[in-house]
Amino acid sequence: MDYGDLYDKGLEIRREVLGKEYVDQSIANADDFTRDLQDFVTSTCWGAIWGRETLDRRTRSIINLSMITALNRPHELKLHVRGALNNGLTREEIREILLHTAIYCGVPAAIDAFRNAREVLDQVDKEEGQDS
CATH class of the missing domain: 1.20.1290.10 (AhpD-like)
Structure with a gap:
């Protein structure tokens, strides 16, 4: 699934909060079974939710x-x-x-x-x- 801008926004926030090394390793270690979960978490959790400005x-x-x-x-x-x-x-x-x-x-x-x-x-x- 293509999450587009939410993925890019989420990746930036996720790296800033959790650290670039950890996030990049998590994404690099994703395989065919876990890649969709990494994309989902990055886009929805980090892009759509952490990316909101209210909190x-x-x-x-x-x-x-x-x-x-x-x-x-x-x-x-x-x-x-x-x-x-x-x-x-x-x-x-x-x-x-x-x-x-x-x-x-x-x-x-x-x-x-x-x-x-x-x-x-x-x-x-x-x-x-x-x-x-």
Whole structure:
């Protein structure tokens, strides 16, 4: 299916939020079975939804961290913790979001979310240490 401009817009936003290397690798690794999903996600999720102007990217990251914690999706949470940092959230704000999820999503979900967020934050610290 040809998504046209939505794909291009989505690809740009997706790269800015999640990182060019990760996105380009996901697309390059797509095969005949998964390519349609990559096109769909890039066009609809990133182009049609993240591309809307009513909510800024910071707010969308807050919503994502909350929902992904509730859904208990650790891989996606790790990805979106990094995206939240790219979108301007601080570690303190991420911590508060995850604490808030403990009340509304349950303590086990929040514990897993903290564990996964910590892995990403530790990795970011290592990367920043290598660059300095």
